Amino acid sequence: MKIGATDDFETQYMAKFRQIAAPYGLFMEYATDRAGRDIGLHLTQAAAAGRGKIVTPVSIWFQMKGIMPKTLDQAAFHAANDISVSLNTSHLAFWYMNPQPTYLVIYVGSVDSFFAIDIKEWVRRNYGDEILSHSAQTVTVRVGKHNILDEHFFRRALDMNLVPTLRSLFAQDNDHQIASFLRDSSLVKWLSNCQAEGRDARIRVIKYMSKMRTEVYFESLSPQGTWDEIRTHWQFAMGDLESSFSFLTFHPRRSASWQRETDFGLDGEPHGVTRLRIDDPEEEDWWDEDEEADPECLLDLGSGRMSYGEMAGGEIITHEIAISLNEVGERWVEILNRLEASEIISVTVSPHLLSVAPWHARE
Numbered sequence: 001m002k003i004g005a006t007d008d009f010e011t012q013y014m015a016k017f018r019q020i021a022a023p024y025g026l027f028m029e030y031a032t033d034r035a036g037r038d039i040g041l042h043l044t045q046a047a048a049a050g051r052g053k054i055v056t057p058v059s060i061w062f063q064m065k066g067i068m069p070k071t072l073d074q075a076a077f078h079a080a081n082d083i084s085v086s087l088n089t090s091h092l093a094f095w096y097m098n099p100q101p102t103y104l105v106i107y108v109g110s111v112d113s114f115f116a117i118d119i120k121e122w123v124r125r126n127y128g129d130e131i132l133s134h135s136a137q138t139v140t141v142r143v144g145k146h147n148i149l150d151e152h153f154f155r156r157a158l159d160m161n162l163v164p165t166l167r168s169l170f171a172q173d174n175d176h177q178i179a180s181f182l183r184d185s186s187l188v189k190w191l192s193n194c195q196a197e198g199r200d201a202r203i204r205v206i207k208y209m210s211k212m213r214t215e216v217y218f219e220s221l222s223p224q225g226t227w228d229e230i231r232t233h234w235q236f237a238m239g240d241l242e243s244s245f246s247f248l249t250f251h252p253r254r255s256a257s258w259q260r261e262t263d264f265g266l267d268g269e270p271h272g273v274t275r276l277r278i279d280d281p282e283e284e285d286w287w288d289e290d291e292e293a294d295p296e297c298l299l300d301l302g303s304g305r306m307s308y309g310e311m312a313g314g315e316i317i318t319h320e321i322a323i324s325l326n327e328v329g330e331r332w333v334e335i336l337n338r339l340e341a342s343e344i345i346s347v348t349v350s351p352h353l354l355s356v357a358p359w360h361a362r363e
Helices: 005-024 074-079 089-097 119-126 128-133 151-166 175-197 327-341
Strands: 025-028 039-046 053-067 082-088 102-108 113-118 138-144 201-208 213-221 227-236 248-252 255-264 270-280 285-287 298-302 305-308 310-312 316-325 352-356
Touching (some): 005 025, 005 053, 005 102, 005 113, 005 151, 025 053, 039 151, 053 082, 053 151, 082 089, 082 102, 089 119, 089 128, 089 138, 102 119, 102 138, 113 119, 113 138, 113 151, 119 128, 151 175, 175 201, 175 227, 175 316, 175 327, 248 298, 255 305, 298 316, 305 316, 316 327
Parallel strands (some): 227 352
Antiparallel strands (some): 025 039, 039 053, 082 138, 102 113, 201 213, 201 316, 213 227, 248 316, 255 270, 270 285, 298 305, 310 316
16 A cells, blocks of 8 residues: 555644644544635643643634645745745635634745744735635635744734634723733733732833834842843834833833923023923932933833933933833733633733734734
């Protein structure tokens, strides 16, 4: 008896896929292959305090495609901008209309790597309802090489597909805010614990004169008097802090504001002038830009508020800002407690890095 090369190739890459996906969920399969999807995964999360795992409400499905090395060798892969496969139009229409998410996973044998996209979302962006009457029997789908099947993929798949599940609990929030809650739930839990234990919490925000990256370090004061870091947050082209962290209230070490004042010139006539006022509670005084205040040291907190940082070496500006949960944050704590108590989600609090940039995006 002989096993064909294509069947052997599929068996091997399916085994590799299972090995990658196993830590993130429980596998689901159809008894017969009649639904245009190869394998499913009921997503799980690590339970608190290392007590095994919880099964989340999210199930996702995968359509698997493999490209053999003889079809796409390493040189051709590295030269290409994306990976393309041809799919049946009827399958695309089925996935588009199905309420459950389906992900297209492509295994490229020459580089031993998997790439994945939300194929339902791809159809919505490229065809929408027109896919239902599309005359061609097949459609070429192009997948960018940045869409790597990795830990980030599974974390994002869970968060994005939890949003519809949580809408009823977040009546006051839109989908973007729900996604922010899922991204920052560990910070919400951490800061709630800090406040309950009477520990100070702050962020150190570092901006660069020559870079688009902003670094935000979330820290709490330990009983030993040291600042312990819980998250290193790097973000490309960050706007005001309130837009990035809507659940926080900011208490800058030095606040700043532009103020319109009346000045009298040498001619004795009144003139309207705008000055930058810096308030420093530790020094119990303030100064304006006539006394060497540098506008480059300003950080937009949102809602018209600003922090004034310290410049080092003409390149790095550092802001120290105490933080607390605002009304949104307190409401999120209540929702998080309910979700964890019912084992819908599980949130662990441990030091971690989060990088938010266009090149980390997935389709």
